[in-house]
Amino acid sequence: MNDRLLRACRRQPVDATPVWFMRQAGRSLPEYRAIRERATLADIVRDAALCAEVTSQPVRRLGVDAAILFADITTPLPGIGVDVEIVDGTGPVIARPVRTAADVAALRGFDPEASAAGLLEAVRLLRRELDVPLIGFAGAPFTLASYLVEGRGSRDAGALKRLLHAEPEVAGSLLDALVDMSVSYLRAQVQAGVQVVQLFDSWIGVLGPFDYARHVAPRMRRLFEALAPLGVPTVHFGTGGAGLLPLITDAGGDVIGLDWRVDLRDAWQVVGDRAVQGNLDPSVLLGGWAEIEAQARWVLERAGGRPGHVFNLGHGVLPATDPDRLRRLVDLVHEHAAVEARA
Amino acid sequence: MNDRLLRACRRQPVDATPVWFMRQAGRSLPEYRAIRERATLADIVRDAALCAEVTSQPVRRLGVDAAILFADITTPLPGIGVDVEIVDGTGPVIARPVRTAADVAALRGFDPEASAAGLLEAVRLLRRELDVPLIGFAGAPFTLASYLVEGRGSRDAGALKRLLHAEPEVAGSLLDALVDMSVSYLRAQVQAGVQVVQLFDSWIGVLGPFDYARHVAPRMRRLFEALAPLGVPTVHFGTGGAGLLPLITDAGGDVIGLDWRVDLRDAWQVVGDRAVQGNLDPSVLLGGWAEIEAQARWVLERAGGRPGHVFNLGHGVLPATDPDRLRRLVDLVHEHAAVEARA
Numbered sequence: 001m002n003d004r005l006l007r008a009c010r011r012q013p014v015d016a017t018p019v020w021f022m023r024q025a026g027r028s029l030p031e032y033r034a035i036r037e038r039a040t041l042a043d044i045v046r047d048a049a050l051c052a053e054v055t056s057q058p059v060r061r062l063g064v065d066a067a068i069l070f071a072d073i074t075t076p077l078p079g080i081g082v083d084v085e086i087v088d089g090t091g092p093v094i095a096r097p098v099r100t101a102a103d104v105a106a107l108r109g110f111d112p113e114a115s116a117a118g119l120l121e122a123v124r125l126l127r128r129e130l131d132v133p134l135i136g137f138a139g140a141p142f143t144l145a146s147y148l149v150e151g152r153g154s155r156d157a158g159a160l161k162r163l164l165h166a167e168p169e170v171a172g173s174l175l176d177a178l179v180d181m182s183v184s185y186l187r188a189q190v191q192a193g194v195q196v197v198q199l200f201d202s203w204i205g206v207l208g209p210f211d212y213a214r215h216v217a218p219r220m221r222r223l224f225e226a227l228a229p230l231g232v233p234t235v236h237f238g239t240g241g242a243g244l245l246p247l248i249t250d251a252g253g254d255v256i257g258l259d260w261r262v263d264l265r266d267a268w269q270v271v272g273d274r275a276v277q278g279n280l281d282p283s284v285l286l287g288g289w290a291e292i293e294a295q296a297r298w299v300l301e302r303a304g305g306r307p308g309h310v311f312n313l314g315h316g317v318l319p320a321t322d323p324d325r326l327r328r329l330v331d332l333v334h335e336h337a338a339v340e341a342r343a
Numbered sequence: 344m345n346d347r348l349l350r351a352c353r354r355q356p357v358d359a360t361p362v363w364f365m366r367q368a369g370r371s372l373p374e375y376r377a378i379r380e381r382a383t384l385a386d387i388v389r390d391a392a393l394c395a396e397v398t399s400q401p402v403r404r405l406g407v408d409a410a411i412l413f414a415d416i417t418t419p420l421p422g423i424g425v426d427v428e429i430v431d432g433t434g435p436v437i438a439r440p441v442r443t444a445a446d447v448a449a450l451r452g453f454d455p456e457a458s459a460a461g462l463l464e465a466v467r468l469l470r471r472e473l474d475v476p477l478i479g480f481a482g483a484p485f486t487l488a489s490y491l492v493e494g495r496g497s498r499d500a501g502a503l504k505r506l507l508h509a510e511p512e513v514a515g516s517l518l519d520a521l522v523d524m525s526v527s528y529l530r531a532q533v534q535a536g537v538q539v540v541q542l543f544d545s546w547i548g549v550l551g552p553f554d555y556a557r558h559v560a561p562r563m564r565r566l567f568e569a570l571a572p573l574g575v576p577t578v579h580f581g582t583g584g585a586g587l588l589p590l591i592t593d594a595g596g597d598v599i600g601l602d603w604r605v606d607l608r609d610a611w612q613v614v615g616d617r618a619v620q621g622n623l624d625p626s627v628l629l630g631g632w633a634e635i636e637a638q639a640r641w642v643l644e645r646a647g648g649r650p651g652h653v654f655n656l657g658h659g660v661l662p663a664t665d666p667d668r669l670r671r672l673v674d675l676v677h678e679h680a681a682v683e684a685r686a
Contacts, residue, residue: 261548261551
């Protein structure tokens with residue numbers, strides 16, 4: 001069993017820096033695209049064997065140190081009564097957005113075995129097959145609320161921000177409902193076998209620190225406190241959150257995810273005594289190898305070989321990425337760290 | 344003559360914190376919308392009297408401490424041979440993007456008197472009329488290059504980043520040409536009478552520190568060095584640049600603009616011995632007055648009454664903003680600072 005990821009999450013020494021990639025399973029892999037010719041994303045998530053297969057593909061092809069359960073952050077939403085359609089080129093679309101106190105009150109409690117049976121069965125299958133740790137995940141409440149209120153991905157989350165400012169109790173009860181859902185969903189994932197959980201706050205970069213501190217931080221703190229008894233490391237990743245980093249760190253997470261728009265060393269100083277994950281710009285993978293190598297080595301140098309670095313991209317793998325480049329990057333990370341360990 | 348802005352840019356004491364708003368002239372004002380019923384943005388920029396009128400409107404209505412010359416960041420581009428159309432709802436669109444060494448070589452040198460005659464005449468008119476300082480501006484080279492390479496505003500500037508990584512000499516010569524254009528354009532604005540110049544790096548938030556340090560910082564440094572002999576304060580504003588703040592500051596500017604996604608006090612510590620401008624979230628202006636007041640006072644408290652704070656939004660005024668709210672916010676800023684001065 002390769003336990004580099006688990007050791008790094010706990011800031012223990014490792015023989016090589018663990019590396020995995022957000023969206024490592026997905027459109028960059030030809031074997032995934034072949035499956036998508038006959039199955040939608042929703043089909044894959046419902047079918048345990050198919051979901052386990054897609055989750056395993058990047059482990060086999062790329063040699064990464066972790067698998068991440070294949071699903072979308074909106075996958076659990078039908079379980080609270082919100083229908084979601086994943087539209088190619090647009091992403092998740094919610095036909096009936098959640099915007100009023102009545103809409104929030106109409107949300108159901110989340111029952112993982114009823115609403116995520118295929119996914120949880122996939123976790124059990126994967127734990128028998130994998131020789132690397134399996135990461136479970138959920139969207140963070142603010143990011144999920146942004147889909148629910150806007151009806152789809154939104155560059156500025158304007159409707160959710162108006163709700164936060166004009167009707168903070170409605171927005172707050174929506175965020176609270178999403179904390180409850182995420183705790184239930186992640187607890188079920190851990191009970192089924194995932195060994196790390198990551199919260200993706202993909203849209204948090206639209207908020208300033210005043211709003212984050214008031215509306216989001218208390219909810220994230222409650223979420224991480226509810227996850228603590230599960231005994232697995234937690235990763236807290238907020239995209240575009242450079243200016244929020246002190247607040248994000250304070251809200252919780254054993255590992256703080258960094259996107260590509262921060263200097264890893266400077267950011268780690270803000271984060272303090274936690275592990276960090278990141279932070280290569282995924283767009284670099286579209287260029288030549290010399291550029292990839294230079295930027296990957298810079299990330300590793302900024303981490304300085306200190307225990308507690310999980311190498312990753314600063315955002316998801318872009319669909320046009322050549323998987324051979326990813327494979328070579330995995331080797332580079334492993335070898336670089338080994339050289340440092342001997343030095 | 345109200346010189347609060349000029350004093351704050353130089354970190355001298357002021358009787359009240361100066362305040363102006365990015366995009367204070369524009370669609371939030373009914374008197375602007377009335378003009379737009381009979382004139383396009385390009386018409387306004389060509390017609391000195393109309394441009395001066397639009398520039399003055401927010402000074403009269405809102406009582407702000409500065410005017411900013413009304414134009415678009417793409418306004419000078421036809422002067423180097425690039426045709427731009429401003430499309431309602433999309434923004435600037437460039438029919439023939441600049442993507443190859445030949446495209447860059449075909450760019451012309453910028454002749455301000457030939458290409459910006461109306462705008463420069465508007466500056467002269469405004470200096471006779473205004474009793475507040477007049478700010479000139481230009482788009483920063485990376486942001487302009489993103490329009491030129493992408494053909495329009497792009498969330499991730501993917502094509503420009505690919506050019507930076509794959510053909511750095513082509514990207515570099517484009518950035519250099521845009522530095523030359525901006526120096527010529529801003530020098531002409533200062534010679535015509537603007538008293539402060541601001542560089543808008545609106546798309547810089549897509550870059551990480553590795554790319555910024557290598558491709559952008561040397562060009563911004565050259566730009567600010569070329570502006571220094573003009574003797575007017577310079578403002579350097581990069582949207583989404585929280586993680587780049589040390590590099591942005593190092594590249595130049597007497598005043599560092601802060602968007603709304605950073606804590607002003609933390610950011611000012613990074614900026615050090617320069618003035619700062621910002622940083623209220625513009626979306627707050629769409630809510631009730633209690634919310635506006637709470638967040639505006641928080642910004643002022645984070646500035647702590649130290650000399651060198653120019654109050655502003657963290658981004659442009661949203662078109663749906665009620666100008667009465669902006670007027671009331673100006674009064675709040677002036678009164679808050681006066682209270683602090685007496686304390």
